[in-house]
Amino acid sequence: MAGKTLVSATINGEVVEFLCEPQQSLLACLREILGLTGAKEGCNDGNCGACSVLLDGRLVNSCMVLGVEIEGHEVTTVEGLANWDGLHPLQASFIAQDALQCGYCTPGMLIASKALLDRNPNPTDEEIRTWLAGNLCRCTGYDKIVRAVHAAAEQMNG
């Protein structure tokens, strides 16, 4: 077994250092080393989107990024969206629109939605559905998620 590597990165605005094995994914580092279990593993091969995080503002599947690759970079997970004072408009909107059932895909869905609204503050239905097609939800049928993203966009633009 190869030795561990010290990684320093900014995660949810906080500079952290951690030791990881060279083959460990960013997802594994977040969940198993850093205790950030918001991002979920659904497939571990980049096909479900449950592990979505932002890497320097870009949407990535954290199962497809190595932990050692984030040295010096910034990562935002679902835990970084809200603070104790309040929810991010997307989070509030997902609750209000009942855009979740089991909630397992929700962290990834929220992060992917944030990445969309960061680029396109006023997306159409088709743009939402195209952008979020990499995030699987097996419970909702997606309709309420689309509505929730629209409602959040309206609030953020308002």
Add this chain to the structure above:
Amino acid sequence: MSADADKISKRDLSVVGSSPSRVDAADKVVGRALFGTDASLPGMLVGKVLRSPHAHALILSIDTSRAEALPGVYAVVTAADLPLLAVEGEDAIGEQQFRDRVLAGDKVLFEGHPVAAVAARTQALAEEALQLIDVAYEVLPAVVDVLEAMAPDAPILHPDLRTQSLAGQGETPTNVAMHFQQLRGDPEAGFAEADVVVEREFRTQMVHQGYIEPHASTAVWTQSGDLTVYATTQGTFAVRDHITRLLQLPMSKVRIVPMEVGGAFGGKNTSFVDGVAALLARKARRPVKVVMSRYETFVGTGPSSGTVIRVKMGATTEGRITAVQAELFYEAGAYSGSPVGSGAHIMFAPYDIANGQIDGYDVVVNKPKADSYRAPGATPPNFAAEQVVNELAEKLGIDPLEFRLLNSVREGTETIGGTVHHDIGAIEVLEAAKAHPHYSAPVGGPNHGRGVAHAFWGNWGARSSVTISVNPDGTVALVTGSVDITGTRTSLAMQAADVLGLALSHIKASVGDTDSIGYSDVSAGSRTTVATGYAAVQAAHEVIDKMRARLATVWDVDVASIVYEGDTFRASDDAEKQMSFAELAALLPQTGNTVIGVANVDVQDWGSSFGTHIVDVAVDPESGKVTLLRYTAVQDVGKAINPVQVEGQLQGGATQGIGWALYEGYDYDANGQMRNPTLLDYKLPTMMDVPPIDTVLVEVPYPNHPYGARGVGETPIIPPPAAIAEAIARATGARVCELPMTPARILEAMGVI
């Protein structure tokens, strides 16, 4: 139940029928909700399972010594680590199969069959250790096709298996575990009366529930031998019963703690890794967490049966169905017990048909054993029967919904299987679908088509437990043993709220572990909001009755004179005497301690639900690609306790049905190797594939539920494949009789390829 129903009907409902946000939502949107895969304990090891690469093989030997010698490996287990069989004779066969599903004994029966397991300090070490386990196999021929498995010269999975049928038990080894027949009237005479007869054969593949959270289990033992398991399951008591049976432990030694469940749909009724986690943790003397990979989730769990279904149906020119005949061949997977019975039960249940014969066959094949998937067994025969109904309507020149109304069951109609419909909303649902603007809107243009399908599903009741404890500040704690997989903490609290006269915010609802709450069956069969809801209502009534009794002692009056209205207790013969729920709650600690309402019910009287779906499609004649343009799901929901959540059930169920119709299916090669065990190759519907799904909630109250609720979760997965197939047929003139209806199959049916 009727007494409770009376009490409710006299009250003004204020919470039931509204759509508050689900109580579990906030923690889920901030990433703090803890699912089975998130469980963590100090000193926890990683457990991994070694699975058979072969679909059918004898295990000649297993040598674990190299794995055990690897530093960082704490335990390796095989079937040899299980307790000796405690039963003999006939019972021993079932018990051995039960154990073989957890860890194979001397034979593997499907790719992915668990053979051994390890616990190690890290994931990497555990995976390395798996590679150091040496298993010698003698590979046997496999059979994966249900009809081939029935052939006389087919490879035999279980040498001791004999066909059970009306004729008794067969005498020769076979893969056909069961053959049953339902007969009503005189099918031959019925077909003779028919002016038009349609006969077709349909095929469907094994499909997976597709929950995004894989199976996960974390087990820890105390020094004195008490086991705690943190599970992702539809039923904590089912996990407890599984582990106590497997490890032969007293029930008092095993506590199951429910974690949030990341999707289940029937696939988490059965334990797959809880027993292995417990066995590893005991041997390693440390907590062990086992989480399946997606590959394991495909090959090592319990998907839904693949089928071959033959249907023949006849009708008169006036539009009366005169006879039906069907044969259902279901893949049970490696062990008998497919849902072929429920398939036969539901397939013609929406129609009043005097003459019919249904033959069902439960057939073992070298695939994972089939388990429940949302309306188990119902979607394939609905795909078959409803396509034939649509084709008959088309041939007769009758509107397909009108044809269904002409033949619809009504109060008291008996099905071919002999069950009698009561308190149903079949007509109401069909009428609502017919009246929907979608149904009268013009169909788009060339290569566009509209289809409908109609479905019946019976709910389930069974055992549920709820306690409600009153806090001195006037809030209450509601604890149930029913795991929340669909938002039932919310829907149960809502039902209690209207009995207690409390705002929903005053009720904290949670799911208890198996030491803390009474037995509750799995959350399945669309039963939890209904049956556990009944328990919540009963427990709430008990709280009020106990508080009335306490107040009678405080006021020194006859308890019969105390009534509870809104949120206030009053003495019926003294207008001066009144006290709010909160005021009395504050008095409880000083007047003899708190009160708890307890309900342990076994609901035997439950309803059923009809649904009709309408879909518009466009089919690209060159590529065969289907685009869903518009979708409407109509369903009788009894009383919608939380209408927005009910709508979510209809939308989610329809979407799973859409996946089954167009994309999903296990693809096995002739040797029983799954060729598509990833979410890239086993395609679930994405946000781009599914249109907005409009819903119509028809409310025909079920009279034996306090609020009139029916189970709603399962019905919506049933009609989509048949409705979409009909829409494709109308768009292209070609009828597709095999699922999934891929572009290749559509082009083939069109004669393009």
